[in-house]
Amino acid sequence: MTVLDNRALNRATLARQLLLDRADLPAVNAVAHLCGLQAQEPQEPYVGLWSRLRDVDPADVSDLLVRRRLVRTHLMRRTVHLLTADDVLAWRSRHGGMLRQRVLGVYRGEFDGVDLDELAAAGRAVLADGEPRTTAEIVRVLAARWPASDRRALGEMTIALVPTAQAPPRGLWRTSAGVRAVALATWLGREVDPPAPDGADPVGRELVRRYLAAYGPAASADLRAWCGLAGLSAAVAAVRDELVAFRDERGRVLLDLPDAPRPDSDTPAPVRFLPAFDNAVLGYHDRGRIIDDAHRNLSVAGTRVVLVDGRVSATWTVEAGDVLVTPLRALTRAERAATAEEGAALASFLSDGDSDRVRVAASPG
Structure with a gap:
């Protein structure tokens, strides 16, 4: 069974989450x-x-x-x-x-x-x-x-x-x-769809497919962590023949849609600014594909984060119209420049073009 390392999973996550290339949707x-x-x-x-x-x-x-x-x-x-x-x-x-x-x-x-x-x-x-x-x-x-x-x-x-x-x-x-x-x-203007009869779970099967399209490859535990639902094992089993399987570096079995994008691990990942509680981070039980364990608590504290090379590498906030970026690790000169450029674009978006001011603090250490 093919092993997908964390970098390959990261790039797959970014592609599914529309964070590798901005989508024309x-x-x-x-x-x-x-x-x-x-x-x-x-x-x-x-x-x-x-x-x-x-x-x-x-x-x-x-x-x-x-x-x-x-x-x-x-x-x-x-x-x-x-x-x-x-x-x-x-x-x-x-x-x-x-x-x-x-x-x-x-x-x-x-x-x-x-x-x-x-x-x-x-x-x-x-x-x-x-x-x-x-x-x-x-x-x-x-x-x-x-x-x-x-x-x-x-x-x-x-x-x-x-x-x-x-x-x-x-x-x-x-x-x-x-x-x-x-x-x-x-x-x-209409009632919610009624619950399925006992033993049937069409919504569960749809959620498996839709989750993998937006988040996969992923383990069943990731699916449960995203939606909070119990009893999805039968839905996973029902669609298992439609899926392909991989393993991650820990040996977990990861399921995926066969034709979903899984970019090469060396695919460049642009800087992206994520809002508080973004599901690109929260939508997994194992968030190691996108955030280091040392920073895991940021994802549940409502901290806005910046992805650099596809991983949580800084936090950001807005003060008096300025986008303020605080690195969590040492950034290269090129990474700082790319972060400042994207931060300026965000400042312009948030201010309707009135400001493109961004400040990137010194790296830690």
Whole structure:
């Protein structure tokens, strides 16, 4: 079985994530290809798309949210993602059990004696008129029925039980707005697809294929880490004959689509600026293909990172319109120049062309 070393896996990851070459795709197609972008920080997906697409207009992305072709909702790992409407409708039921269990895991014992079916029905009734509501407004109604329950727990469980979207202006470009939930069925004009019959898992099989197209080659543990779902082993087995297998340097079996891109390990990788919580880093159980163990905590702390030669090599932030880059390792003169050039382009994007100021700090040591 062919062994793919970390550098080969890195280049495959960059190619699948549209980070090796910027893609000539409409934003909605890119969101679909990537199986969504993590979006609990509302402005971050715009940077994620800018780093991946040759031409992206933030106003167009905002318009897709307003026109309900893109949706902000809790899905993979119970985190907020920006997804296409079609994918949300198709995938929400498959994620329902995971969403519920994760809330139960956070609020252990809080729902003892609470009939979750009854809570779900009450939540749907609150949202039945189609008006977006804050969590506080939803909980105010539910607390009259469950006065002993923790209010935050009630709100989070209701969002897990009732398929909802976060309505604009939340998530629009350069807009600061609180979360207001609206029932998905009302927002998108049809109910989410029902759960599959027992023993069938068409969504699971689709998720395997779609994940490999956007993230592979990968192990089953990587797939689970990305979506948070249990019970995918049967879906993997169902499509196994469609896939090819490799091993990584640790001996793990990695599955992949046979015709998906796997560039040579010596393929040049341009500097790319990633937003907070980008799934190019978070979408694996073993993140060693893109980030060193010494920096692994950055990926879950909401730190924005810079890929240099395909790996997390710096962090970045914005201060008074300047893009500030802090290297995590010594950068060569050429790497510093390329980082500064890409940082200037990012500064221009973030400021609508008013600024291209970038500062790259001294390398550590």
